[in-house]
Amino acid sequence: MQRQANEGETFLPDFCAGQSVLVVVVGAELLAIVLTLVGGLYDDLSVARFARVSLFVQWVALSSAGVLCLLKHWVSALPRAWASTLVVAVVVLATFVFSLAWRLALAWVVATTDPDYAVWDQRIWVHVAIAAVITGVMMRYFYVQEQLKRQERAELNSRIQALQSRIRPHFLFNSMNIIASLIAVDPDTAEQVVEDMSRLFRASLKEAGHEVPLADELDLCRRYIHIEQLRLGDRLQVEWHLEGLDQHAVTVPLLTLQPLLENAIYHGIQPLSRGGTVQVRAEVRDNMVRLSVSNALPEQHTQHGGNRMALENIRHRLTALYGQRARINARELDDCYEVEIVYPAWRG
């Protein structure tokens, strides 16, 4: 979604596309109806007049669209104001040329019967003025619509950013505490924790919706686990089930797996005095990547607000990237809680 929007920065519709042509035809016909009705205020309404007006308006509209289609690449390179002016100019010119041609054709037909007939007629200028005003209004419409889309996109982007950067303050301060504790007794490990943390925070500041090889995400997860293991000691055990998986070929949106581990540890392992095991599984089946994290359940547990929020965040991010094909399932089994993420192995 984002990508499409980024590559075509122009605010004008693509006049070569079938859909746009249809819109042009319908728009032109509506204009023809309005013009005929306005004419009806001064004269009798007639089908013949409507047909003539339609023919003329369609002629102008379609040929302008054709010209704009030919000029597409050139127009899209122009700044917005110049592009709009150019479009208006094209339509005005087309109107002028066809009005003139119309008058000339009529002149040729009626020349013998009406000696007072003049090719230059006020009507040509009326046509040109109407064309200029209508095209101007349309440009304004496209412009406003584009602004709206931009705004929506910016909002979506900032949402993704906000969701991604939500590394828990708990984690930040707990890690700081670990570093403070280690500096005096084990400076080497303290140094390692600082490195791991920098890696994690750098990742959380990356561009929204950034996809990385699974190997990178797993590396982040291992660094994260390393820090938590220092904190929780033997209470935290992690089992990795990654057999038969090409970690470099499979991609994953950055920081998708790590928040699941964080959840499993904060809500699953930490409340257990004996601790427990977190199991991480990754596999590709039927062209879908499946990542799952499960943890032992504390005896007395409540579905935590923080957990729900993290799952919602991941769900939004996956949907933004992969659409409806991605999903996230959380379920409670007998003695463990499992979250599974499924998304297409290849986009598109």
Next chain:
Amino acid sequence: MRVLVCDDEQLARGRVKRLAEEIEGVTVVAEAADGREAVSEAQRTQPEVVLLDIRMPDMDGLEAASHLLNTERPPAVIFCTAFDEHALQAFKVHAVDYLLKPINRDDLAAALERAGSLNRVQLETVKEEVGLDEESSNQRQHISARTHKGLELVPVNEIRYFQADQKYVTVRWPEGEVLIDETLKELEDEFGDRFVRIHRNALVALDYLEGMELAEQGHYQVRLRGLDDRLTVSRRHVPGLRKVMQRM
């Protein structure tokens, strides 16, 4: 000054201990890895101040504090936390002592210096506010009772029933019974989802409820798993209890 340090993370505990012992006149008399241990160690070593982490497995800091208040000479309590928005808010409002992790040595010295005793009203309000905000249950995991052996902690999930006497409430669990100074009404409010009222003077644990039977004297009584005692069900509570048992 005798200090007890309680934190479930060993590294964190080590650091607090180190910092505390650098302060003149301070001795760390014991360490504990969870609330239960803190309560029992506090009884054994009688510290003047307890540095208590909030988030711990089994028994969290807030609950441990409430049991500590139940001891004969309650120590001053200073809560420690890395990040607990709700709790911090409540501590500030109710002037409860707390320290933020990583703990700063000057802050620690100052906190130990002025450590005042925590009172029950403060603690209860704080617990209530924290519980409300976090959608987590506000129930204690243990009931504490002062006995001749000192403070005894009874895990709530082991309790079979509460029975009111004249002035006290008897808490019955497999390892015996203890008397506590709380009312059945308070207990019912707190543990209403786990205990059911069967008589004006008794609450029984739903988890251990085995059956209801007619006694020879013509009244109903309940059997509880792992217990020979039979408890009388008052006539008024029979229909309600029947409904509860059908749902099980």
